[in-house]
Amino acid sequence: MDVALDVKEHRYNGNGTLTYMNNSPDTLRELFFHLYFNAFRPGSEMDVRSRTIEDPDSRVGARIAELKSTEVGELVVARMSQQGKPVVLEHLGTVLRATLPQALLPGKSTTLNYEFTGQVPVQIRRSGRNSSEGVAYSMTQWYPKLAHYDQRGWHAYPYVGREFHGVWGDFDVKLTMDSAYTIAATGVLQNPEQIGHGYPAKKALKRPAGDKLTWRFMAKDVHDFAWAADPDYVHFIETVPNGPTLHFFHKNDPELAAVWKDLPGHMVKALRYMNEHFGTYPWPQYSFVQGGDGGMEYPMLTLITGKRRIGSLVGVSVHEFVHSWYHGMLASNEGRFPWMDEGMTQYASSKVMQHLFPRSEAPHASAYRGYEALVASGKHEPPIIHADHFATNMAYGVTAYNFGELFVHQLGAVIGEENLAAGMLRYTKACGFKHPEPIDFERVMEKQSGLELDWYFDQWINTTRTLDYGIRSIMEVDGELRITLERKGEMLMPVDVVVEKHDGSNVAYHIPLTLMLGAKPAGGESWSFTALPAWQWTDATYTFAVPGRIGQVSAVTIDPLDRTADIDRSNDRVVFPAGAGGFVKP
Numbered sequence: 001m002d003v004a005l006d007v008k009e010h011r012y013n014g015n016g017t018l019t020y021m022n023n024s025p026d027t028l029r030e031l032f033f034h035l036y037f038n039a040f041r042p043g044s045e046m047d048v049r050s051r052t053i054e055d056p057d058s059r060v061g062a063r064i065a066e067l068k069s070t071e072v073g074e075l076v077v078a079r080m081s082q083q084g085k086p087v088v089l090e091h092l093g094t095v096l097r098a099t100l101p102q103a104l105l106p107g108k109s110t111t112l113n114y115e116f117t118g119q120v121p122v123q124i125r126r127s128g129r130n131s132s133e134g135v136a137y138s139m140t141q142w143y144p145k146l147a148h149y150d151q152r153g154w155h156a157y158p159y160v161g162r163e164f165h166g167v168w169g170d171f172d173v174k175l176t177m178d179s180a181y182t183i184a185a186t187g188v189l190q191n192p193e194q195i196g197h198g199y200p201a202k203k204a205l206k207r208p209a210g211d212k213l214t215w216r217f218m219a220k221d222v223h224d225f226a227w228a229a230d231p232d233y234v235h236f237i238e239t240v241p242n243g244p245t246l247h248f249f250h251k252n253d254p255e256l257a258a259v260w261k262d263l264p265g266h267m268v269k270a271l272r273y274m275n276e277h278f279g280t281y282p283w284p285q286y287s288f289v290q291g292g293d294g295g296m297e298y299p300m301l302t303l304i305t306g307k308r309r310i311g312s313l314v315g316v317s318v319h320e321f322v323h324s325w326y327h328g329m330l331a332s333n334e335g336r337f338p339w340m341d342e343g344m345t346q347y348a349s350s351k352v353m354q355h356l357f358p359r360s361e362a363p364h365a366s367a368y369r370g371y372e373a374l375v376a377s378g379k380h381e382p383p384i385i386h387a388d389h390f391a392t393n394m395a396y397g398v399t400a401y402n403f404g405e406l407f408v409h410q411l412g413a414v415i416g417e418e419n420l421a422a423g424m425l426r427y428t429k430a431c432g433f434k435h436p437e438p439i440d441f442e443r444v445m446e447k448q449s450g451l452e453l454d455w456y457f458d459q460w461i462n463t464t465r466t467l468d469y470g471i472r473s474i475m476e477v478d479g480e481l482r483i484t485l486e487r488k489g490e491m492l493m494p495v496d497v498v499v500e501k502h503d504g505s506n507v508a509y510h511i512p513l514t515l516m517l518g519a520k521p522a523g524g525e526s527w528s529f530t531a532l533p534a535w536q537w538t539d540a541t542y543t544f545a546v547p548g549r550i551g552q553v554s555a556v557t558i559d560p561l562d563r564t565a566d567i568d569r570s571n572d573r574v575v576f577p578a579g580a581g582g583f584v585k586p
């Protein structure tokens, strides 16, 4: 693409050449493109949705409805041709239908030439001009972006402000604008010598305004191209041995500089941890850029708000950087399966944050609290719902982020911590650059553990059933302890139980489900346990006997590590005062 931006009118025009390979077994007669900037217009689907949803996003609310013609977003494809023949274009709000004069056969490629014009909206959500922190241009989802076609067909979702999904490609983008601006972008800058002494711009640049400068960026294997520009960016670089170059851009402000100077050290540690535990970062560069309205991931780059204390700055930077794995490299369809992107990102981010700042609280505890609050609210919806169609922003947010994180962490209680850790690494290797779906993650974890996990995925992803196991009775019978557990919720899970004694010793047991066709390995957790016969999933109760006298027992606890999303903890632990004579649930 070759694009020129006019910083007085906030309008841009561009032309592009797109070579598209049809890797599908289908003949394609039309292609679809996203035109996201058209969402920022009064009456758009995003505008109506933002105003009518039960719990509006305070960043959007009715702001789109109030935009003037000079403030709206616009993206129009004026012309497109296929090998010289005109393509028929139909603008459908945030989607473009392009009907090809010549059908594209399976295994063939075609080349399209196109011209487009756009207007950068006042910043409403994520992208736009003049952010709340004064960043001039946050240019994300700004060009005609090819939609993804796969075995489920086209994924050209009209944009309402939630998730994105795209197809990988190689980008070569020339951006021409007023030379006073510094540009941060997806990809690697190809002409730093032309850009001159101001790259990297360790001080804010004082290039003459009014002249034009062209920045050329190239990126391979990315599914989006984002950029930001400001005349006042400070830019510095951290080089990681055998790793990508990390770039940092923030506005020239001593208070920002005092906080941002500590970011590179933390991000190098984060990168090393992610490489070791979740797979190697595959691109040559990554940029942390002040811009946007919070934190948002794009390939090789994130836009984050920058006026933060260091803990918050590191927290948002880690989350967005970790998206390089689940959004950039795995790239599950986050419209269809938002938990696979946001939830896995949250899971890995929690691990990274625990690595950077060891804390006493269990790293995933807040995910469980969020999920439990959602269930208690009655707004819980099946996680399989498309991201755009959750009835409330709360249900979408908690399900994508909190539920997704606990779904992964809780899997450790089923297959064991070591299998989970090895499985996450294996998942990246097996499914990287393949757009995995839930079944692909399930199969990796089944192969890793040797256990059947379809029941786990089916129930947790497709239903709103809830989990509640409890202790029904603990008695001494014929000189041994007899413990009866009960399943009160519809959701099925294996159960860990710990019996503690007054002498300070304790013994742990694991009860798998018959559905698993096995049990997690005895050495696969950081603590030892004895596996008991499987719980028939049809049975509401399960009784097992362990050696010991009732007077020796101080407590019995199920799920002692709080790894399951059990919605009633009150029946999970029974404590015996010395000399007590058994327990039967009242």
Ligand SMILES: [Zn+2]
Pocket: 297, 319, 320, 323, 342, 345
């Ligand atoms: Zn995220």
